[in-house]
Amino acid sequence: MVELQTVSEVGDGLPLSFSSILMLVLISICTLLIVYEYWFRNLRYVKLGNKMPGPRTIPLLGNAYLAIGQSPSEILQLGMKMYYELNAEVIRLWLGPKLIVGLMNAQDIEIILGSTAHLEKSQEYDLFQPWLGEGLLISKGEKWRTHRKMIAPTFHSSILKSFMPVFNKNANTLLESLKKEEGKEFDVHDYMSGTTVDTLLETAMGVKKSDEDNTGFEYAMAVMKMCNILHLRHYKFWLRPDFIFKFTSMWSEQNYLLNVIHSLTRQVIKRKKENYYSRESKGEQSLYKKALSTSRYNEKEGQIDETSFTYIKDDLDENEENDIGEKKRLAFLDYMIEVSHSKGNTLTDDEIKEEVDTIMFEGHDTTAAASSFVLSILGVHQDIQEKVFEELKEIFQDNLSRPITFNDTVQMKYLERVILETLRVYPPVPIIGRVLKEDVTLVTGNYTVPAGTTIVIGTMAIHRNTRYYPDAGKFDPDNFLPERCQNRPYYAFIPFSAGPRSCVGRKYAMLKLKVILASVLRKYRTISLLKEEDFKLQADIILKREEGFKIKIEERRT
Numbered sequence: 001m002v003e004l005q006t007v008s009e010v011g012d013g014l015p016l017s018f019s020s021i022l023m024l025v026l027i028s029i030c031t032l033l034i035v036y037e038y039w040f041r042n043l044r045y046v047k048l049g050n051k052m053p054g055p056r057t058i059p060l061l062g063n064a065y066l067a068i069g070q071s072p073s074e075i076l077q078l079g080m081k082m083y084y085e086l087n088a089e090v091i092r093l094w095l096g097p098k099l100i101v102g103l104m105n106a107q108d109i110e111i112i113l114g115s116t117a118h119l120e121k122s123q124e125y126d127l128f129q130p131w132l133g134e135g136l137l138i139s140k141g142e143k144w145r146t147h148r149k150m151i152a153p154t155f156h157s158s159i160l161k162s163f164m165p166v167f168n169k170n171a172n173t174l175l176e177s178l179k180k181e182e183g184k185e186f187d188v189h190d191y192m193s194g195t196t197v198d199t200l201l202e203t204a205m206g207v208k209k210s211d212e213d214n215t216g217f218e219y220a221m222a223v224m225k226m227c228n229i230l231h232l233r234h235y236k237f238w239l240r241p242d243f244i245f246k247f248t249s250m251w252s253e254q255n256y257l258l259n260v261i262h263s264l265t266r267q268v269i270k271r272k273k274e275n276y277y278s279r280e281s282k283g284e285q286s287l288y289k290k291a292l293s294t295s296r297y298n299e300k301e302g303q304i305d306e307t308s309f310t311y312i313k314d315d316l317d318e319n320e321e322n323d324i325g326e327k328k329r330l331a332f333l334d335y336m337i338e339v340s341h342s343k344g345n346t347l348t349d350d351e352i353k354e355e356v357d358t359i360m361f362e363g364h365d366t367t368a369a370a371s372s373f374v375l376s377i378l379g380v381h382q383d384i385q386e387k388v389f390e391e392l393k394e395i396f397q398d399n400l401s402r403p404i405t406f407n408d409t410v411q412m413k414y415l416e417r418v419i420l421e422t423l424r425v426y427p428p429v430p431i432i433g434r435v436l437k438e439d440v441t442l443v444t445g446n447y448t449v450p451a452g453t454t455i456v457i458g459t460m461a462i463h464r465n466t467r468y469y470p471d472a473g474k475f476d477p478d479n480f481l482p483e484r485c486q487n488r489p490y491y492a493f494i495p496f497s498a499g500p501r502s503c504v505g506r507k508y509a510m511l512k513l514k515v516i517l518a519s520v521l522r523k524y525r526t527i528s529l530l531k532e533e534d535f536k537l538q539a540d541i542i543l544k545r546e547e548g549f550k551i552k553i554e555e556r557r558t
């Protein structure tokens with residue numbers, strides 16, 4: 001009779017049972033794992049990484065097990081808990097064999113963000129590729145450098161000032177649509193998103209929107225859902241490889257959302273190009289040449305003091321590339337299209353689309369979150385909201401509904417401090433990632449972080465570091481009084497990142513935030529039914545409140 005269990009014979013001809021083979025395989029695997037673990041732990045990269053404090057690791061997975069079964073808000077809580085428990089300004093994590101180092105000290109952050117040697121984004125940004133292509137946020141090397149030089153000046157103060165009428169118009173449209181929510185509890189983020197997209201379209205993109213057009217809201221919702229998918233893939237790391245992701249339902253959802261998003265950007269570029277060709281066929285002077293001969297800003301109140309535009313020390317002003325003098329005064333998309341048609345230029349249609357997608361994303365979701373956080377937090381701190389209102393009354397006197405001028409925004413000093421404090425406690429971009437191309441020695445612990453490491457800069461963690469903000473948990477706009485700012489390292493406040501790869505749109509964002517918030521707050525009082533400690537934060541690509549930005553609004557009777 002044939003013995004079923006016998007599948008092989010070795011050496012002296014002794015038969016091996018199936019269980020023996022299984023045992024042999026298991027022993028071989030264990031031996032291999034032990035050898036691998038021994039080899040891995042003795043790599044220079046790993047030895048250097050393990051010198052830094054961090055949570056307990058397990059073989060193969062490292063700390064990746066911490067993410068299993070966690071929701072986005074739990075991930076954020078876990079990260080902050082780890083930060084407080086380890087009480088360290090440098091924390092290392094192992095995602096399998098991948099070393100991730102989190103920095104919470106301003107001097108260490110300056111070493112990374114302040115240098116031109118560490119400009120490359122971490123691998124996590126690659127997931128944006130199907131959406132943003134190689135736009136400014138994720139591009140590398142020479143492409144990033146030339147595009148940054150081209151794009152940064154299109155957000156110069158002189159151009160931003162010309163956007164004031166559009167900011168005002170869209171703020172009024174927002175007030176109109178908020179009327180139906182008076183007295184009810186509602187999610188203000190929906191409104192902020194739609195308005196922000198529409199404003200971007202009419203300013204940076206320079207396209208007119210018809211009244212019945214609902215593209216802003218539809219686009220904003222698609223972006224929000226796309227961010228949820230990308231974020232899920234960030235921390236559910238097993239979904240990162242495309243060959244696995246393609247087998248999930250999220251793959252078809254992503255394709256649908258990308259179609260909504262890209263349809264809008266394609267439509268915007270098409271309309272701009274038609275405009276360009278129509279001007280050309282009529283023999284009109286190019287916008288670029290026109291801009292050289294005229295000043296775009298023509299506010300009644302006369303000369304503007306350029307220096308008053310700087311709300312805080314700002315490295316955009318220090319970058320030579322932004323110092324465009326009186327030249328090149330064109331808004332973003334006008335300039336990109338003019339450049340693509342000028343002689344010797346190699347800006348392709350695809351490249352324009354990537355940059356439009358990037359500006360539309362970076363420019364809307366961040367600003368919508370920031371304004372929603374301000375309105376929520378002021379709903380909690382009524383005393384601070386009253387001070388904002390007092391300042392607005394002083395500026396607008398007996399006409400609280402007149403259009404806001406650029407000079408008015410310069411006088412909104414207290415509102416500005418409220419916005420900055422909100423960006424400190426609730427930074428819309430909670431994490432910035434870079435990959436090291438060379439070893440770096442940190443100030444903290446004199447640790448050497450090896451090349452290849454992913455650096456994670458937790459803006460929220462540095463903004464809540466008691467070394468820089470002694471009462472870090474307290475919402476206090478006076479943290480941004482000039483004397484307090486002077487006593488703090490520049491890199492301790494980085495909502496817009498900092499250094500050569502910082503946000504190109506920060507001045508746009510601050511100006512737009514002031515106009516939109518002043519418009520809402522001079523008309524309405526906002527009320528939050530939740531206390532600040534009950535806000536559940538959700539670590540997304542952009543920081544959000546898990547329960548939505550729920551507030552009530554009441555019209556002010558003055």
Ligand code: HEM
Nearest residue numbers: 136137362363366367370428429495496497503504505509
């Ligand atoms: C409150 C509003 C905003 C916040 C908090 C913010 C924050 C940031 C941060 C932290 C970065 C660096 C991201 C990283 O390295 O991962 C960044 C980059 C960028 N932001 Fe903003 N941003 C805001 C508004 C805007 C606006 C309004 C625009 C354009 C209209 C814009 C355009 C960009 C672009 C193009 C980049 C990539 C720059 C580069 O890599 O060279 N942002 N932003």
